[in-house]
Amino acid sequence: MKVKLGEQFISQQTRLANNPISRMIGLMFKKEMKNYDGLLIRPCNSIHTFFMRFSIDAVFLNKDFKVIRIYRDLKPWRMTTIIWKANQVLELRAGTLPDNVKEGDSLTVCTN
Numbered sequence: 061m062k063v064k065l066g067e068q069f070i071s072q073q074t075r076l077a078n079n080p081i082s083r084m085i086g087l088m089f090k091k092e093m094k095n096y097d098g099l100l101i102r103p104c105n106s107i108h109t110f111f112m113r114f115s116i117d118a119v120f121l122n123k124d125f126k127v128i129r130i131y132r133d134l135k136p137w138r139m140t141t142i143i144w145k146a147n148q149v150l151e152l153r154a155g156t157l158p159d160n161v162k163e164g165d166s167l168t169v170c171t172n
Contacts, residue, residue: 062170063098063150065161071098071152078102087112093153102148108139115154120146125167
């Protein structure tokens with residue numbers, strides 16, 4: 061799965077965490093995102109970075125992939141507030157979310 065803003069790719073190899081186990085584990089205990097560059101967790105409206113080994117950029121999205129909230133460089137052992145309008149979050153390695161992505165933007169998901 062790929063995620064993009066217009067013609068600009070945000071994540072070219074996105075994994076989906078949409079069952080209780082994959083959502084619960086997420087990126088915990090991982091040294092890196094190996095063979096993928098994004099993790100889309102759904103449903104989800106709040107995250108933590110407990111037991112994570114690297115910082116992330118987190119993009120909270122509604123069901124239509126509209127950007128609701130962005131957290132940049134969220135360090136390990138932190139947590140976000142509940143983002144009531146969000147129902148999914150895209151997690152990327154810190155610093156990889158392009159600066160031009162902002163709240164209100166609509167992202168596109170491609171399955172090929």
